[in-house]
Amino acid sequence: MSCNNDNAAAAIIAFVSGAVIGATAALLLTPTPGSEVREKLGDLTEGATERVRRLAREAKYRAARKTKGDELQYDGGDAWI
Numbered sequence: 517m518s519c520n521n522d523n524a525a526a527a528i529i530a531f532v533s534g535a536v537i538g539a540t541a542a543l544l545l546t547p548t549p550g551s552e553v554r555e556k557l558g559d560l561t562e563g564a565t566e567r568v569r570r571l572a573r574e575a576k577y578r579a580a581r582k583t584k585g586d587e588l589q590y591d592g593g594d595a596w597i
Contacts, residue, residue: 546553
């Protein structure tokens with residue numbers, strides 16, 4: 517069974533390494549000036565940061581609602597659990 521775990525870890529490491537190498541190559545080979553690339557990366561970072569914060573607030577809110585004693589209610593739909 518450990519062979520499967522080793523293979524999965526190797527695949528994840530290879531994927532992440534490839535993504536980092538690809539991103540680095542894209543940044544180094546881009547035809548735009550460095551200041552424009554840094555500005556675009558800053559905008560992407562701000563957008564991603566805001567999205568993560570929003571999702572964290574939603575998750576915290578939902579978790580707080582569930583811990584206050586709200587039981588799950590059957591809504592009439594079918595679900596596989």
